[in-house]
Amino acid sequence: xxxxxxxxxxLDREPRTGYDLVRTFETAVGYFxxxxxxxxxxxxxxxxxxxxxxxxxxxxxDKPDKKIYSLSSSGQKALRxxxxxxxxxxxxxxxLLVKLxxxxxxxxxxxxxxxxxNIHDSEVLQATYLKIEQRYYSAKQMRSLPVDQVMxxxxxxxxxxxxxxxxxxxxxxxxxxxxxxxK
Amino acid sequence: xxxxxxxxxxLDREPRTGYDLVRTFETAVGYFxxxxxxxxxxxxxxxxxxxxxxxxxxxxxDKPDKKIYSLSSSGQKALRxxxxxxxxxxxxxxxLLVKLxxxxxxxxxxxxxxxxxNIHDSEVLQATYLKIEQRYYSAKQMRSLPVDQVMxxxxxxxxxxxxxxxxxxxxxxxxxxxxxxxK
DNA sequence: AACTCATATGCACATTGTTGCATAATTTGT
DNA sequence: ACAAATTATGCAACAATGTGCATATGAGTT
Numbered sequence: 001x002x003x004x005x006x007x008x009x010x011l012d013r014e015p016r017t018g019y020d021l022v023r024t025f026e027t028a029v030g031y032f033x034x035x036x037x038x039x040x041x042x043x044x045x046x047x048x049x050x051x052x053x054x055x056x057x058x059x060x061x062d063k064p065d066k067k068i069y070s071l072s073s074s075g076q077k078a079l080r081x082x083x084x085x086x087x088x089x090x091x092x093x094x095x096l097l098v099k100l101x102x103x104x105x106x107x108x109x110x111x112x113x114x115x116x117x118n119i120h121d122s123e124v125l126q127a128t129y130l131k132i133e134q135r136y137y138s139a140k141q142m143r144s145l146p147v148d149q150v151m152x153x154x155x156x157x158x159x160x161x162x163x164x165x166x167x168x169x170x171x172x173x174x175x176x177x178x179x180x181x182x183k
Numbered sequence: 184x185x186x187x188x189x190x191x192x193x194l195d196r197e198p199r200t201g202y203d204l205v206r207t208f209e210t211a212v213g214y215f216x217x218x219x220x221x222x223x224x225x226x227x228x229x230x231x232x233x234x235x236x237x238x239x240x241x242x243x244x245d246k247p248d249k250k251i252y253s254l255s256s257s258g259q260k261a262l263r264x265x266x267x268x269x270x271x272x273x274x275x276x277x278x279l280l281v282k283l284x285x286x287x288x289x290x291x292x293x294x295x296x297x298x299x300x301n302i303h304d305s306e307v308l309q310a311t312y313l314k315i316e317q318r319y320y321s322a323k324q325m326r327s328l329p330v331d332q333v334m335x336x337x338x339x340x341x342x343x344x345x346x347x348x349x350x351x352x353x354x355x356x357x358x359x360x361x362x363x364x365x366k
Numbered sequence: 367a368a369c370t371c372a373t374a375t376g377c378a379c380a381t382t383g384t385t386g387c388a389t390a391a392t393t394t395g396t
Numbered sequence: 397a398c399a400a401a402t403t404a405t406g407c408a409a410c411a412a413t414g415t416g417c418a419t420a421t422g423a424g425t426t
Contacts (some may be wrong), residue, residue: 165348
């Protein structure tokens with residue numbers, strides 16, 4: 001039920017092809033959602049069957065033909081209805097914690113390796129996010145930020161704040177592990 | 184593939200019934216995983232078919248019969264193997280951000296209501312977590328914390344740090360929304 | 367006697383996600 | 397001239413997850 005509303009949201013902002021949607025997941029929206037091209041095309045087919053979206057077939061001479069999808073009026077209604085209903089608070093699942101739950105004095109180094117990998121990956125991602133923020137959302141640029149970009153920026157901020165908290169936690173876990181199982 | 188290893192992890196720590204596992208999800212492990220009883224029983228059945236777990240049928244006079252599950256030797260091997268392999272970094276999905284992506288000057292109050300609900304829910308959860316920390320993980324209690332409880336505490340810390348970051352982000356979003364669409 | 371709660375287990379169906387396969391045109395690089 | 401990458405779309409099979417429905421016992425409550 002979720003991907004459906006993600007696609008409706010994106011198509012409401014701007015009509016697109018399936019391919020465009022996939023690239024949007026790979027770039028701007030990737031902070032908080034993603035889906036494979038197979039999923040996207042399947043869901044677009046279902047949405048078209050349900051008359052929530054319509055599409056214009058566009059023939060291109062240089063590239064394969066494409067279908068530009070946009071919301072139908074009942075699609076707009078469905079989206080509006082979804083927006084009016086409160087979200088259920090979502091529960092997160094964290095496999096790293098599941099793994100760490102297995103920590104004992106025998107496999108300590110295994111756990112520490114996993115931690116270090118996670119720290120490294122998080123730092124790389126953090127650096128990426130911060131670079132994007134500096135490059136596209138400087139104080140100067142923020143003054144003239146287009147309204148449709150505001151929540152894209154909010155998504156980036158969410159990524160930055162989450163990673164910061166995650167790194168702080170990883171450092172705590174490292175200490176806890178040492179205290180409990182080292183030597 | 185994930186629930187499988189969650190159950191193996193929990194059963195390795197201590198043999199349990201399906202019912203016990205569900206209650207574990209509702210309490211201690213709920214910070215980072217949960218599954219319905221239907222999911223748990225189905226997965227236990229699959230694990231038993233695959234000979235990764237075994238169970239002892241226990242007849243009770245006062246209550247319905249129960250099955251106490253524990254790891255078989257191949258279950259222990261499967262768990263160990265999983266622990267040795269690096270985790271893939273997981274991508275998170277955030278429906279709140281999807282909803283906020285629809286923000287405009289017409290539906291601003293709708294978005295703000297959703298934000299306020301989210302802030303409220305987060306604060307309630309935060310208070311709960313902090314109370315648990317005070318009650319069960321005081322400085323004094325931490326000195327004699329059983330080793331098998333260390334990562335349960337780490338899970339709680341993860342919850343606390345995440346919610347803190349989430350609340351900070353929600354406050355940023357509130358400001359961004361006002362600046363962009365208010366008036 | 368009827369109702370609710372806690373214990374305890376499970377099937378069936380629907381939705382979602384992943385993997386493999388398939389096609390077709392153009393552009394870019396070697 | 398050939399190979400690889402990019403643009404563009406989709407089906408089929410299977411794996412995993414989530415939701416609704418169903419059953420049974422015993423304890424305590426109204």
